[in-house]
Amino acid sequence: MTQLWDFKGGIHPVEHKQISTSRPITAAGIPEQLVLPLQQHIGDPAEAVVAVGDTVLKGQLIADSRHGMGVPVHAPTSGTIEHIGDHPVPHPSGMTDTCITLTPDGADQWVERQPVSDYRKLGRDEVLNIIHRAGISGMGGAGFPTDIKLKPSRDRKVDTLILNGAECEPYITADDMTMRERADEVIAGLKVMAWVLRPERCVIGIEDNKPEAASALNKAIEGTRIEIAVIPTKYPSGGEKQLIQILTGKEVPSGGIPADIGVMCQNIGTAVAVSQAIFEGTPLIERTVTLTGEALTTPGNFDVLLGTPVDYLLEQAGLQTDRLSRLVLGGPMMGYTLTTTAVPVIKTSNCIIAATVTELPEPPPEQPCIRCARCADVCPMGLLPQQLFWHAKAAEFEKAEHLNLFDCIECGACSYVCPSSIPLVQYYRYAKGEIRVQQAEQLKSDHARERFEARQQRLEREQQEKERRRKERADAAAKAQARKKAEAEKATTHEDAGDARTAKAALVEQALARKKGRHPRPDSRPSNTPE
Secondary structure, three states: OOOOOOOOOOEOOOOOHHHHOOOOOEEOOOOOOEEEEOOOOOOOOOEEOOOOOOEEOEOOEEEEOOOOOOOOEEOOOOEEEEEEEEEEOOOOOOOEEEEEEEEEOOOOOEOOOOOOOOHHHOOHHHHHHHHHHOOOEOOOOOOOEHHHHOOOOOOOOOOEEEEEEOOOOOOOOHHHHHHHHOHHHHHHHHHHHHHHHOOOEEEEEEEOOOHHHHHHHHHHOOOOOOEEEEEOOOEOOOOHHHHHHHHHOOOOOOOOOHHHHOEEEEEHHHHHHHHHHHHOOOOOOEEEEEEEOOOEOOOEEEEEEOOOEHHHHHHHOOEOOOOOOEEEEOOOOOOEEOOOOOOEOOOOOOEEEEEOOOOOOOOOOOOOOOOOOHHHHHOOOOOOHHHHHHHHHOOOHHHHHHOOHHHOOOOOHHHHHOOOOOOHHHHHHHHHHHHHHHHHHHHHHHHHHHHHHHHHHHHHHHHHHHHHHHHHHHHHHHHHHHHHHHHHHHHHHHHHHHHHHHHHHHHHHHHHHHHHOOOOOOOOOOOOOOO
């Protein structure tokens, strides 16, 4: 039996999971239009490789990611590209972003696929490239590109690979139903990821409120060394760091990642996507989404094409508009209220809750903090929520960051137990956002300063170069002038010497002339005169 540990804090909210587990996973069908954001994950957005009017096939690449931390986007069905531009996307702010709008033709015709029969004959990088080209990102959290996550740096050897099947948040049952009905695909995808990472241990963590899923996986792992660990139900045991602590007893260091302690977590949906990419050659173009809430007549789990508008899905689940009070994307703890049903399903969408007013009532007005410390008692990260709240509210972001604000996983446990109805998580999100903005502004300022300093250095170098060239020209001119002067002086010296020689020759000639014209002296006599 697998040894288990516990983590500090946690809560036990009402689960409401039975609402969506009474029937099998159902195909949602093809809507009239699909809206595909170019960024459906954390990292860099993809770039469109199609134009308005193009005809595409199911599974065809429509947006690529050639550099940076991004993944491609594929056509969920065959049809025509109708528009490329801004459209509302799933985000707490209700923001718009660049999207590709596809109008299906109803034929649902596939592009040619290239399945792999034996991935073990491929190189590790080839398998990672298949995963990347399939557009797979994490399907249970922020959506980190899977191929990058499966390639940690060499100094971070992964000893334990964990498949997160805890699915601890109320209402959500997409992973539960996937494990029940597609256990073989889950295990196949896990085996591929384990082959890439070569860990010493592979373990699947499942909360004990999912006995059917645990039973299905136990059958699928027969003959393997994969472990199934059934853990106590407690929120947020499905948090990455909490599940790691439960299954290994290790704590991820503040500001660190699981790979720092030799552990990696992957999601159930991600494992299925990897299996389909390798063995079927199918890119990530659909996912399982839970549609639940008392305002729906036929809640359940649906296989949904990416880009499917939320309003279409609500029709498939039998929305009773007169009973609808709030529409939440995600779970009631970490999700957010949708401002429009025009937003599409993306790779990280796992649940839509159509709640009645009694089911998810509006929160009461915020009251002053009474310092009861319940928030600190339930915080799974061991933080100080009360102090973080004060600093966030007072815009003392540096102090909040010093208290490890970014270690907060925004699970909402503190807000859930607060007797003063303080929306603590919203304050933390606000503080994190402001810090990121300040960091971005500081980064821009630093870049501007670096550019200015580089320009100043360049101008100084140019000025020095000009001064050097001017000095060289001056030195060359001075040398040339000195050379000319020396040559002139030399020429003058030669001329003077020539004149001296000419004068001397003249004197010699004059002397010779005088000698030739000189008469004999009186006392001299010829040599031939006899005595």
